[in-house]
Amino acid sequence: MARRPKGDKVDGWLILDKPAGLTSTDCVTRAKRFFNAQKAGHAGTLDPMATGILAIAFGEATKTVPYAMDAEKVYRFTARWGEATTTDDAEGQVIATSDVRPTPDAVLLALPAFLGWTEQTPPAFSAVKVDGERAYDLAREGEQVELKSRPAFIRRLEIVESRSVNETVFEMTCGKGVYVRAFVRDIARRLGTHAHVTELRRLSVGAFTEARAISLAALSELTYSDAANLHLHPVETALDDIPALAIGEADVAKIRSGQAAPVRGTAFSTAEALLEDAGDEPPVVLLKSSSGKPVAMAELKLGSFHPLRVFNL
Numbered sequence: 001m002a003r004r005p006k007g008d009k010v011d012g013w014l015i016l017d018k019p020a021g022l023t024s025t026d027c028v029t030r031a032k033r034f035f036n037a038q039k040a041g042h043a044g045t046l047d048p049m050a051t052g053i054l055a056i057a058f059g060e061a062t063k064t065v066p067y068a069m070d071a072e073k074v075y076r077f078t079a080r081w082g083e084a085t086t087t088d089d090a091e092g093q094v095i096a097t098s099d100v101r102p103t104p105d106a107v108l109l110a111l112p113a114f115l116g117w118t119e120q121t122p123p124a125f126s127a128v129k130v131d132g133e134r135a136y137d138l139a140r141e142g143e144q145v146e147l148k149s150r151p152a153f154i155r156r157l158e159i160v161e162s163r164s165v166n167e168t169v170f171e172m173t174c175g176k177g178v179y180v181r182a183f184v185r186d187i188a189r190r191l192g193t194h195a196h197v198t199e200l201r202r203l204s205v206g207a208f209t210e211a212r213a214i215s216l217a218a219l220s221e222l223t224y225s226d227a228a229n230l231h232l233h234p235v236e237t238a239l240d241d242i243p244a245l246a247i248g249e250a251d252v253a254k255i256r257s258g259q260a261a262p263v264r265g266t267a268f269s270t271a272e273a274l275l276e277d278a279g280d281e282p283p284v285v286l287l288k289s290s291s292g293k294p295v296a297m298a299e300l301k302l303g304s305f306h307p308l309r310v311f312n313l
Contacts, residue, residue: 010037011059011313012232017213018046018054018202027216031056034219035228043068043238044176044205049091052202053213061235063297063309068238071206075172076160077197079184084194088123088181092196100193101165110190111157114183120152123181152178167198207240235311236286236294244286245270247305252289255296260304271300284308 014035018027024045032040041062043055052075057065081101085092102110124147153175161169172180181197188195203210214231222228236244251261263271274283282301289295293313298305 005038007032007036007038009059010035010232011061011235012057013061013208013235013237014056014058014219014232015208015213016054016056016219017210017215018051019216020049020051022216023048024054027054028056030216031219032058035232041065043071043208044073046202047089047091047200049089050200050202052200053205053208053210054202055205055208055238057238058232059235060311060313061238063311064235064238067242067297068206068208070176071238071241072155072173072175073178073205074203075174075180076169076201076203077172077180077184078163078167078169078199079188079195080167080198081188081193081195082166083196084185084188085196086124087196088185089197089200096194098193100191102191102193104159104162104168106191107162107168107187108159110187111159113190114187115154115157117151117153119149120179120182120186121149122147122179123185150177154178154183169199171203207237234294235313239286239297242284242286242297243270243274244288245305246288246290246292247295248290251305252287252295255287255298255305255307256310258307258310260306263300263303263305274300282306 014031016027016031018024024042028040028042035058037058039059039062041057043057043065046052046054055068057068080090082098083094084096085094154172155175156171156173158171159168160171163169172183180200184195184197212233219228219231245267247255247261247267248265254261271285274285282299285298285300285305287295287298287305294311296307296310298307
């Protein structure tokens with residue numbers, strides 16, 4: 001007999017404004033305990049010193065985490081010039097110094113080299129796995145960690161403020177897997193100096209923004225569950241950029257049982273257009289019932305919907 005899961009069946013997204021000093025896992029644990037949820041996860045780690053948007057998925061929303069992690073992110077951060085640290089942020093020990101302080105004009109001229117697709121080597125203190133172990137665990141044990149560079153996409157880079165000759169505040173819009181600490185390290189090298197991150201705030205993750213976020217402190221003050229539930233967003237919140245198509249009840253039953261369902265009715269013309277614009281990969285769509293309830297994520301191919309992730313809502 002299957003063991004009954006502990007906690008309540010909670011489905012949806014919590015957009016948390018993470019405080020400094022806690023790990024992302026700490027925040028998920030607290031949020032899960034607050035809602036007494038059976039299952040929870042998050043869409044993209046924030047370092048303990050970082051603040052800002054941490055999207056926490058409960059229940060069926062965890063099935064949409066990969067799509068949330070693929071969304072663009074916006075960061076605001078401060079680089080301190082003249083010092084390199086072991087962690088590339090203020091939590092590490094200083095390992096190199098420089099008297100060079102780049103001018104705002106020099107920094108501005110260096111930005112275009114980092115826009116678009118480039119190669120970026122993650123910091124040694126990162127969650128990247130090396131032979132099955134996290135790089136930061138190996139680095140903390142004193143091992144020399146050598147990570148391979150990988151593609152990184154940065155859409156926007158701006159100087160928000162030059163606070164002094166020692167500090168510059170930036171804002172960045174980037175894709176999945178970009179490390180702000182690595183960017184600060186690399187632009188400093190390009191400018192003939194060293195630097196590390198002293199402040200880091202994530203302003204948004206796709207559709208998850210500051211305007212919709214709540215802090216742990218504010219959440220803890222919501223004694224009544226009904227009030228707390230107002231801050232739970234629908235499972236499909238992470239899928240704003242994915243086309244949604246309605247299917248009939250007979251096809252809902254097929255999809256829920258893991259079978260393919262034919263494209264028909266009002267979905268046909270939209271599906272046809274999606275296939276025309278698709279590249280080598282089949283387009284992914286969100287299927288909804290006639291009442292608007294999410295049914296599944298599905299691939300569209302050969303005139304049929306093929307379920308990828310079915311929602312039990």
